[in-house]
Amino acid sequence: MQDNLNARDGGGDAGRERPRRASEQAQPLSDREVPLAGSPTSEMINSWLDGDTPEPVAVSAESARQVDLWRRIEEESQRRRHLVTPAHVKAQIMAALPADVPQMALPWWKKSMHVSPVVAIAAAAGLVALGAAIGNSVRIR
Amino acid sequence: MKTTVPTSPTDQLEVDQDIISRVLAGDRDAFSTLINRYSDPLYRHALGMTGSPDVAEDILQMSFIKAYQHLAEVRGRFDAWVFRIVANGCKDWLKNIRRTHLSYDEDDQPSGYSTPDEELDRTELRSDLDRALMTLAPSLREAFVMKHVEGRSYEEMADLLGTTVGALKMRVHRAREALQALLEEKYA
Numbered sequence: 130m131q132d133n134l135n136a137r138d139g140g141g142d143a144g145r146e147r148p149r150r151a152s153e154q155a156q157p158l159s160d161r162e163v164p165l166a167g168s169p170t171s172e173m174i175n176s177w178l179d180g181d182t183p184e185p186v187a188v189s190a191e192s193a194r195q196v197d198l199w200r201r202i203e204e205e206s207q208r209r210r211h212l213v214t215p216a217h218v219k220a221q222i223m224a225a226l227p228a229d230v231p232q233m234a235l236p237w238w239k240k241s242m243h244v245s246p247v248v249a250i251a252a253a254a255g256l257v258a259l260g261a262a263i264g265n266s267v268r269i270r
Numbered sequence: 271m272k273t274t275v276p277t278s279p280t281d282q283l284e285v286d287q288d289i290i291s292r293v294l295a296g297d298r299d300a301f302s303t304l305i306n307r308y309s310d311p312l313y314r315h316a317l318g319m320t321g322s323p324d325v326a327e328d329i330l331q332m333s334f335i336k337a338y339q340h341l342a343e344v345r346g347r348f349d350a351w352v353f354r355i356v357a358n359g360c361k362d363w364l365k366n367i368r369r370t371h372l373s374y375d376e377d378d379q380p381s382g383y384s385t386p387d388e389e390l391d392r393t394e395l396r397s398d399l400d401r402a403l404m405t406l407a408p409s410l411r412e413a414f415v416m417k418h419v420e421g422r423s424y425e426e427m428a429d430l431l432g433t434t435v436g437a438l439k440m441r442v443h444r445a446r447e448a449l450q451a452l453l454e455e456k457y458a
Binding site: 179194195197210212219226230231232 | 293294295296298299301302305306309310312313314317318323327330331334335340341342395396399418419420421424439442443446449450453454457
């Protein structure tokens with residue numbers, strides 16, 4: 130008997146593709162290891178979009194289409210570059226700020242400590258009791 | 271980062287530090303100067319990363335409140351510090367929320383010089399570009415948005431993100447390649 134090495138791929142159903150898991154489908158396109166469909170963005174276009182060279186003169190129909198596509202994307206990007214924060218948002222932020230003045234977060238050893246008289250007396254009594262207990266144990270030895 | 275008042279980076283740093291000192295001394299209203307100065311590029315970043323005006327507004331608001339609460343901890347440039355708060359807010363949102371819809375339609379303002387056909391075509395590209403952007407990994411989307419939508423230089427991006435120019439160029443190029451693969455069938 131032969132082991133079925135393709136059990137995960139749907140058993141004996143030759144030619145039937147294993148359905149893709151949801152996690153695989155949701156994976157960002159750019160994270161996939163397979164090559165992207167379509168033609169790669171040429172060095173010429175990257176150089177133009179990076180501002181290193183002027184807009185390229187297309188030498189082929191394909192590169193002309195790519196240049197046109199990126200010109201349109203750049204137009205849309207330019208439009209978005211002029212979007213401003215809606216006025217009401219600034220007012221909302223100011224209204225939502227805490228009333229307290231922001232303070233520097235101090236480490237615990239730098240923070241001032243307030244001790245009430247009752248707590249101070251209790252702590253002193255505790256220390257006296259502890260000292261007496263230690264003294265007794267030393268005397269016994 | 272673009273500011274409303276053209277000043278050199280050193281002047282800008284000094285002006286910001288002066289404002290921060292005033293806020294820490296109890297002048298709460300002085301904080302509005304920082305909001306007016308830096309909210310627009312931060313809003314565009316949040317909008318580009320999330321694709322939703324409502325979410326971008328929420329992230330901006332939470333980020334400025336956080337900035338206010340921790341204002342005494344600012345060391346160096348306020349704009350770079352608050353940018354990191356917004357960028358982290360966007361990344362946290364992307365980690366936690368699955369997108370249900372995305373559109374810029376809510377604040378689309380038809381331009382006065384285009385024909386209805388041109389406007390329709392442009393609106394279609396907008397939503398297709400948004401959809402394509404949302405398929406990119408967050409690091410690629412961030413690099414593309416900062417370069418193309420915010421119009422930053424690679425050096426500025428490297429400074430804000432704490433990485434190298436080479437790494438950012440690689441991210442932007444990969445983002446372009448992915449976007450082109452998604453859009454060229456329809457538009458090219």
